[in-house]
Amino acid sequence: MKKASEMTIEELGAYIDQSVLKPDFTEAEIRKYIQEGIDYHCATVCVNPASLDIAAEMTEGTDTKICVVCDFPFGASTTASKVSQAETYCRREDIYELDIVANFGWIRSGKYAEVTKELQVIVEACHNYGTAVKVILETDTLNEEQIQQACECAIAAKADFVKTSTGFITGYDSKGATNEVIQIMMDQCQGRIKIKGSGGIRTREHFLELIDLGIDRMGIGFKSTPVVLGLAK
Numbered sequence: 001m002k003k004a005s006e007m008t009i010e011e012l013g014a015y016i017d018q019s020v021l022k023p024d025f026t027e028a029e030i031r032k033y034i035q036e037g038i039d040y041h042c043a044t045v046c047v048n049p050a051s052l053d054i055a056a057e058m059t060e061g062t063d064t065k066i067c068v069v070c071d072f073p074f075g076a077s078t079t080a081s082k083v084s085q086a087e088t089y090c091r092r093e094d095i096y097e098l099d100i101v102a103n104f105g106w107i108r109s110g111k112y113a114e115v116t117k118e119l120q121v122i123v124e125a126c127h128n129y130g131t132a133v134k135v136i137l138e139t140d141t142l143n144e145e146q147i148q149q150a151c152e153c154a155i156a157a158k159a160d161f162v163k164t165s166t167g168f169i170t171g172y173d174s175k176g177a178t179n180e181v182i183q184i185m186m187d188q189c190q191g192r193i194k195i196k197g198s199g200g201i202r203t204r205e206h207f208l209e210l211i212d213l214g215i216d217r218m219g220i221g222f223k224s225t226p227v228v229l230g231l232a233k
Helices: 009-013 026-037 049-058 079-090 103-107 112-127 143-154 177-191 206-214
Strands: 018-019 044-046 064-071 097-101 133-136 162-163 194-197 218-222
Touching: 018 026, 018 194, 026 044, 026 049, 044 049, 049 064, 049 079, 064 079, 079 097, 079 112, 097 112, 103 112, 103 143, 112 133, 112 143, 133 143, 143 162, 143 177, 177 194, 177 206, 206 218
Parallel strands: 018 044, 018 218, 044 064, 064 097, 097 133, 133 162, 162 194, 194 218
Antiparallel strands: none
16 A cells, blocks of 8 residues: 555545634635635535535536535434435535534443434435435544444444544543544444544644555645645745
């Protein structure tokens, strides 16, 4: 397998979901950072639902696709509400991937059957439109066993990815996608589901290390994308 340090900018960009999620962004800022995601050859631009029309306009005809977040960042809506949100977005038929926040309060409570059941109906709704699903676990709130069990929930629900973090959690030590957490997820999943790291990936060294570990995708904040790609001035 090619070492990350030997990859081209385009190859490295294919690992990135450029995060354009700050709720206080102006439209000008949204457009600026979506365009940067396109220019950096990112796999997707990850946007809030209110930015979907802008993202569709700007990514049309490019290799960069659209990822939308759902029930973000708390994951605490009812199952019916989550499904309704997901279907509303996916019905557009220009959504490549949807990142759904799992009910991590349920995960912390050991309600794994309920977590799986909820994810199953969301995944099915998205797959009906050809949209892949990433399940956000909010790993900073979980212990190792809970991370492992939550991965099993996502696998049982036939999700496409399991993802570490929203990047918006408060009240916890914000670690995000540490090498240790990613390794726990990889050891548990054993290739049965793809893995996305998000949160705390701000240096080129960390970014390249995660690629060499075998990660599938990373959510990178708009400020950090040029840094991890080695393009920062």
